[in-house]
Amino acid sequence: MRSRLALARIGLVLALVIALGSMPTHAQQQPRSGGTLSLPLIDNARVWPVVGGVPNLMVYKAAFNMLIRYNDQDLLPVGDLAERWTIGPDGKVYTFTLRRNVRWHDGRPFTADDVVFTVNRIWTNPDVPFYLRGNIDVIERAEKVDEATVRLHLKVPSFTLPWMLGYLLPILPEHILKDWSPAQLINPTPAMVRSVVGTGPFKLAELVPGSHARVVRNDDYYAGRPFLDAILYRVIPDLDQQLAQLQAGQLDFMPLDPRQLSAVQNNPNIRINEARQVNYTYIGFHNRLDPFKDRRVRQALTHAIDREALMRNVIGGKGMLSNHPISPWLEWAYNEKVKGLEYSIVKAMALLDEAGWKVNPQTNIRENAGKPLKIILETDKGDPAREQTAVIAQQYWKAVGADVEIRMSLFNALLARVRAGVKSDVKAHILWYVTPPHPDITAYYGCGQSTNTFHYCNPLTDRILAQARRTPDQKQQVALYRQVQERISADAPVVFLYHPFELQALNRNVQGWGRFGFRDTLNVLNRVWKSQ
Amino acid sequence: MAKYLVRRLGQTVILMIVVTMATFLLMTAAPGGPSILLDPNMTAEQVAQMKRLLGLDQPIWKQYTIWMWRVVGGNLGASFSAGTPVAELIGHHLPNTLLLSGAAMLLSTLAAIPAGILSATRRHSRLDQVVTFASFFGISMPVFWYGLMLIVLFAIRLPWLPPGGMRDLQGPSGPLDVALHLVLPAIVLATANIAQLARYTRSSMISVMGEDYIRTARSKGVGARSLLYRHALKNVMIPIVTVTGLLLPRLVGGAAITETVFNWPGMGSLAVRAAFERDYPTIMGVTLVISVVVVLSNLIVDVLYVYLDPRIRY
Numbered sequence: 001m002r003s004r005l006a007l008a009r010i011g012l013v014l015a016l017v018i019a020l021g022s023m024p025t026h027a028q029q030q031p032r033s034g035g036t037l038s039l040p041l042i043d044n045a046r047v048w049p050v051v052g053g054v055p056n057l058m059v060y061k062a063a064f065n066m067l068i069r070y071n072d073q074d075l076l077p078v079g080d081l082a083e084r085w086t087i088g089p090d091g092k093v094y095t096f097t098l099r100r101n102v103r104w105h106d107g108r109p110f111t112a113d114d115v116v117f118t119v120n121r122i123w124t125n126p127d128v129p130f131y132l133r134g135n136i137d138v139i140e141r142a143e144k145v146d147e148a149t150v151r152l153h154l155k156v157p158s159f160t161l162p163w164m165l166g167y168l169l170p171i172l173p174e175h176i177l178k179d180w181s182p183a184q185l186i187n188p189t190p191a192m193v194r195s196v197v198g199t200g201p202f203k204l205a206e207l208v209p210g211s212h213a214r215v216v217r218n219d220d221y222y223a224g225r226p227f228l229d230a231i232l233y234r235v236i237p238d239l240d241q242q243l244a245q246l247q248a249g250q251l252d253f254m255p256l257d258p259r260q261l262s263a264v265q266n267n268p269n270i271r272i273n274e275a276r277q278v279n280y281t282y283i284g285f286h287n288r289l290d291p292f293k294d295r296r297v298r299q300a301l302t303h304a305i306d307r308e309a310l311m312r313n314v315i316g317g318k319g320m321l322s323n324h325p326i327s328p329w330l331e332w333a334y335n336e337k338v339k340g341l342e343y344s345i346v347k348a349m350a351l352l353d354e355a356g357w358k359v360n361p362q363t364n365i366r367e368n369a370g371k372p373l374k375i376i377l378e379t380d381k382g383d384p385a386r387e388q389t390a391v392i393a394q395q396y397w398k399a400v401g402a403d404v405e406i407r408m409s410l411f412n413a414l415l416a417r418v419r420a421g422v423k424s425d426v427k428a429h430i431l432w433y434v435t436p437p438h439p440d441i442t443a444y445y446g447c448g449q450s451t452n453t454f455h456y457c458n459p460l461t462d463r464i465l466a467q468a469r470r471t472p473d474q475k476q477q478v479a480l481y482r483q484v485q486e487r488i489s490a491d492a493p494v495v496f497l498y499h500p501f502e503l504q505a506l507n508r509n510v511q512g513w514g515r516f517g518f519r520d521t522l523n524v525l526n527r528v529w530k531s532q
Numbered sequence: 533m534a535k536y537l538v539r540r541l542g543q544t545v546i547l548m549i550v551v552t553m554a555t556f557l558l559m560t561a562a563p564g565g566p567s568i569l570l571d572p573n574m575t576a577e578q579v580a581q582m583k584r585l586l587g588l589d590q591p592i593w594k595q596y597t598i599w600m601w602r603v604v605g606g607n608l609g610a611s612f613s614a615g616t617p618v619a620e621l622i623g624h625h626l627p628n629t630l631l632l633s634g635a636a637m638l639l640s641t642l643a644a645i646p647a648g649i650l651s652a653t654r655r656h657s658r659l660d661q662v663v664t665f666a667s668f669f670g671i672s673m674p675v676f677w678y679g680l681m682l683i684v685l686f687a688i689r690l691p692w693l694p695p696g697g698m699r700d701l702q703g704p705s706g707p708l709d710v711a712l713h714l715v716l717p718a719i720v721l722a723t724a725n726i727a728q729l730a731r732y733t734r735s736s737m738i739s740v741m742g743e744d745y746i747r748t749a750r751s752k753g754v755g756a757r758s759l760l761y762r763h764a765l766k767n768v769m770i771p772i773v774t775v776t777g778l779l780l781p782r783l784v785g786g787a788a789i790t791e792t793v794f795n796w797p798g799m800g801s802l803a804v805r806a807a808f809e810r811d812y813p814t815i816m817g818v819t820l821v822i823s824v825v826v827v828l829s830n831l832i833v834d835v836l837y838v839y840l841d842p843r844i845r846y
Contacts, residue, residue, distance in 0.1 A: 036702055043805055044614040052571035053613070129578035129585070131571045183585050190616050209616050209624050210797035212701055232701055237805060241795045244683045244695035250702075412564030412810055421576060433572070450575035 031512065035530035036230045038252045040242045044235055045213050047193050047204060049170040050122060050185055052131045057168060059233055061522040062215045063105075063198035064170035067096060067115065068162050069523045072514045074331060075278070075437035077162040080523075081110065081171055081199065091157030091470060098148045102222045104173050105197035112144040117174035119152065127182040134443050134451055135164045135436065157470045159477065163438035173197055201226040201526035211235055227512070227529035246270065252510050252530075255518060256503040258315045259384060264505050273504040276329040277517030280322045281386075281432040283377070283393060283495040284418075287456040289427055291357070291373060298492040299341055300351035301375075304400045306343040310392050311498045314385045319500040324489040326439045326481070327499055329516075333439045335482040338489045340496065348400045359401050366401035373402045379430040380411040386430045389497065393430075418453050432500075434519075439481035440469060445488060456493035533838075537831075544827045548820065549600075555819045556596045559812060566810040568612045586612065588812075599816060608820070609813035611806075618817035621802060626821065628698060629798035632791070633784055635714055636721035637776075644726045645772065648733025653760070655738065663730060670727030679720045679793035686716060696795035717794040721787055725779055729772065736771045740764050770840050777833030781826035 041055040049060050069080040079085070082096040102110035119142035122128055138158045143151045154161070176196055177185065184192065190207055197203070199222070202215035213233040217226050234251065236242045243260050245251040247267065256264070256272075264270045285292035285301075292298055311319055320328050323340030341347075357366035357373050366373040377393060379386045387408065394404040409417075418426050433444065442465045443449050447457035461484060468480035489496070502517040512528045514521035521528070564570075566588070569579050583589045587598065602609060608618035651663040687695035694713050699705040740746065741764060749763050788800030795801070799818060806814035837844045 038702065043809070044616075046613070046615055048615070051568065052573065053567075129574070129581035131574045131578060133578065134573055134575055186582065186585060187610075188615060189610060190614070193615070209614055209621050210628075210802060211624075211698070214701075234697070234701065235797070236696070236795050237801065238792050238795060240680060241683075241696045241793065244687060245697070245795075247688050248691065248695045250695070250697075410564060410808075412567055412570060412808070413562070414564075415570045415572075416564045419570065419572070450577075451572060 029511065029531060031227050031527075031529045032531060033225075033227050033529070034229055035227075036232050037228050037510065037525075037528060037530065038232045038234060038250060040236045040245070040251055040254050041213070041233045042235075042237050044209050045207075045233060046190075047207065047213065048188060049168070049172065050128070050130060051187075052168075055233075055235075057519065058522060059204075059213050059215065060170065060198075061200070061519075062202040062231055062525050063200040063204050064172070065102075065199045066166060066169050066523075067171060068166040070166050070437055070516075070520060072516060072520065072524060075329065075516065075520070076332070077166050080166075081115075085162070087159065087472070089472070091159050091472060092154045094152040094154070094161060095145070096150045096152070098150065099222055100148055102199050103220050104175075104199055105203045105218060108173070108175055108197075110171075110173075110199050111147050112150045114171055114174045115150045116142045116144050117178065118142075118171045121177075122172065122185060123169070125182065128185050130186075132168060134449075135167060136161070136169070159472050160438055160440045160469050163436050163440070167436035170198070202228075202231055205230070221526055223526055226526035228525070231525065246505055246507075249507065252507040253513075253518070254505050256505050257384070258318060258503060260505075261316065261318075261503060269508050271506045271508050271510075273506060273513070273515075274318060274501040275504050275515060275517050276327075277434070277500075277502045277519070278327045278329060278437045279432060279434045279502075279517070280325060280327070280499050281389070281430070281497045282322075283389070283428060283430050283497065284454050285494055286424060286427045287454050287493055288422060291355075291368070291375075292427065294355045295491060296351045296355040297357070298495075299490075300348040300355070300400065301397060301402075302341040302492045302495045303344045303348035303351065305393060305396045305495060307340075307495075307497055308343070310389065313392065314388050315498070315500055318503060319498040322496040322499050324485045324496055325433070325435070325441050325444065326485050327435075327437065329499075330437055330439060333478050333481050335485040337482075338485050340489050341492060345400060352400060357401070364401065365403045375402050375404045375428055376407055377404055377428045377430070378407045378409065378414060378426055380414050381408040382411070389430050393495075422455055424453070424455075439484065440465065441484070441488075442466070442469070445493065454493045456491070458487065458491055461487045461491070540831055540834075544824075544831075547827060548823060551823045552600070552816065552820060553596065555816060556599070557592070559810070559815055560592050560595070562810070564810055566612050566812060567808075599813075603820070608817040611814045612811045613806075613809045613814075614811075618813050621814060622799070622817055622821055625797055625799050625802045628796060629784055629787060629791070629800065631710075632714065632717055632721065632796055632798055633780075633787060635718040636725065636787075637780070639718055639722040640725035640729055640779075641776070643722070644729035645733050647726070648730040649737055649760070649765075649768075651730070652734045652737035652741070660734075663734070667727040667730050670723045671731075673723065675720060675724070675789045676793050678723065679716070679790060682716050682720060683793075696793075698797055713796075717790050717796050720794070721790045728779070729775060732775050733768065733772055736768045737764065740767045743767075766840060770837065773833055773836050773840065777829050777836075780829040781822065784822060784825045 041058060043055045045055040045059040047059045048056060049064055065081045067080060067082040068077045071078045081099055081102060083099050085094055085096045087094055098112060104110055119139060122130055123133065123136060124139055124141060138154045138156055138161065140153045140155045143153065145151055194207060201218055201221045203218050205216045206214040212235060214230055216230045217228065219225050236245060239257055242251060242254045243263060246254050247264065285298055307321055311317055311321060323338050326334055328334050352366055356368045360367045375397060377390050379390050390406045394406055397404045417424055418429055443451045445452060445456055446465060447459065447462050464480050464484055468477050471477040471480060504518065506513060509531045511531055514524060569582055587595060610617050611621055647663050651660040654660055683695045686693045693715055698710060698713050700709050746763060749759055784799060787798060788804050791798045791800035792804055803818045806818060
């Protein structure tokens with residue numbers, strides 16, 4: 001009897017050992033070479049880093065490198081084509097030591113000349129309307145020291161430049177582009193684009209308008225041979241069609257709309273990632289126009305909205321509450337002490353009363369000097385999250401005595417009006433911003449800055465921002481940015497809503513995919529691989 | 533006939549100028565402007581510079597004249613968003629649309645004309661009721677919903693057919709592969725036309741069968757089969773050819789929704805994307821080509837009349 005029990009025990013243990021041994025664990029898996037990764041594009045890709053656009057950057061990121069990229073742990077800048085860099089004590093001279101083992105796809109070596117060309121002839125050339133110049137307008141010029149050393153001279157001191165250099169600024173080949181005119185540099189034909197080579201892990205192989213783009217493995221990639229044979233980018237403008245292709249196994253990745261989540265949540269072949277991305281959604285005010293000129297009105301309108309409930313209802317809670325423009329994923333700079341303006345109808349009403357907006361008992365709408373508190377809230381047609389946000393905000397604001405009218409227009413039409421400068425007639429609008437992973441928000445909130453679509457201006461905040469840029473000591477710099485977060489949150493130039501997660505649907509056999517949004521993973525495509 | 537054709541072609545040229553002028557005006561008057569000028573990072577200065585490079589800083593009439601002059605010289609310009617010459621874009625997309633609409637047209641005539649004739653000759657029978665019900669169902673079904681349902685059913689639940697696109701980009705692709713991709717969009721595109729054509733065939737058949745000459749033929753002792761095919765059918769065809777002619781341009785330019793739902797790389801999806809992007813050269817190029825197709829298909833219909841009805845002379 002006893003020995004039988006013992007035998008049974010041994011048998012059980014053996015069975016367990018066998019079962020455990022045969023269980024696949026991810027940690028043990030060795031990267032495997034081969035396979036094609038299939039990614040969606042919502043439109044044809046230009047594959048041209050001198051102009052913007054998401055489909056464009058999705059493809060060119062595979063073929064080009066920047067001087068600096070962000071690491072995939074905490075989005076801090078690390079060397080890409082630059083092996084390392086030093087900053088002069090005055091913060092006006094950066095010296096980059098370039099990697100020596102990098103070759104262009106045509107076999108020519110990458111040198112300092114390519115960097116100097118890219119900086120002087122594209123980034124800073126006044127004849128070329130380069131779309132990202134606003135981020136790097138501190139750069140005066142580049143100077144070649146030797147084949148593998150480049151110096152960047154700045155107009156004013158800046159210690160935040162490395163973060164800007166890692167944001168969509170690929171280095172282009174001088175030996176191919178040196179005779180191109182500014183018009184050709186900004187608007188080349190696909191035939192010209194096909195003649196251009198990069199240094200990236202993949203080489204452009206095919207570009208078929210309306211159908212696809214294909215890049216193939218670059219065996220001479222400086223960081224080692226990529227695992228994937230190729231990446232196939234399929235042009236699929238319709239999100240439901242993308243979802244169908246994903247379910248049919250024809251796509252390996254897509255960023256999901258929250259309402260699509262339920263369709264694939266329980267699909268055993270699909271993995272969902274709630275990826276962090278530097279991105280926030282807001283209700284922006286025109287801070288120079290009535291009634292938003294008055295800080296109390298802006299604060300009241302933030303207090304009036306239960307932002308947590310809004311986030312839960314609009315994006316299924318898939319995000320983090322936002323209290324200011326700095327992303328919580330920038331852990332080194334994020335000020336978690338700033339709690340933002342909490343949901344409080346009492347506070348909202350008190351602030352509006354104080355600002356002179358009194359309720360007219362006949363209409364239940366607040367008035368100031370005989371003028372009713374009328375808000376025209378605008379957003380773009382077709383995005384369910386923003387459309388719902390408009391309706392929800394309308395209800396909340398009505399509850400504190402504002403008369404809110406919602407206006408929907410096509411995305412391009414709205415954007416053109418929002419970006420029309422100070423004379424813009426858009427007073428309140430719902431949109432979102434994707435920004436470099438750095439708390440330097442001067443371009444969006446600095447007085448008179450060209451991308452400051454809120455026309456917000458607080459001279460003291462401006463001074464702190466300028467001082468932070470000039471501060472070499474990281475700790476002191478962070479302390480200044482923590483102040484900025486407090487000040488902007490209190491000033492409420494916009495209603496900060498949320499930092500949404502990027503809901504990534506991935507084919508289960510895609511490995512080595514990063515934890516951040518796809519834009520950042522596309523910087524390290526050489527590490528992505530497919531298991532069978 | 534030759535004189536007639538020359539006059540018609542002359543009218544066509546004038547019509548083209550009117551159509552393109554109207555499109556140009558509407559397009560440039562639409563709020564927003566090209567996407568290429570709307571990158572959130574761009575400053576006002578860069579936008580102005582970009583406009584100058586693209587020629588968008590000129591007055592509208594001048595932009596139109598420049599465009600027209602280029603077209604006369606055989607150049608449709610280059611797409612703002614893709615940089616590709618518009619002629620090349622259309623060259624990629626038009627054959628795909630012709631394939632899809634050709635298949636849909638074939639499918640609809642093959643299905644609709646027999647269905648219409650059967651339901652007319654067996655009026656008020658069970659079969660007639662089924663055809664009538666199916667026709668109304670086909671006409672009233674929204675294409676995007678119907679398309680998605682077919683995708684869910686035949687590409688995801690039952691993985692028999694590809695959910696969209698035109699060919700398998702990761703494997704060997706031949707005519708069979710394209711044909712498999714063609715099945716669902718062709719059915720969706722054909723459904724509404726089948727319904728419409730079947731209704732027209734039915735009513736046209738009914739009215740022809742009530743004509744004097746049919747009665748005469750019948751009283752002469754002509755057999756039912758011969759009566760139907762020799763005497764009635766050719767006359768039935770006149771309204772059907774008219775309707776088909778009207779459907780033809782819709783198949784070339786108006787398959788936008790079907791093409792988008794199934795990601796078919798044709799003229800419709802090209803036009804939709806160009807409109808969203810405010811890609812002026814592409815919008816103009818697509819409009820021009822589609823207008824030419826409309827005018828030509830009307831011309832073909834008119835010529836077919838002569839063949840079908842010897843009394844018609846131009």
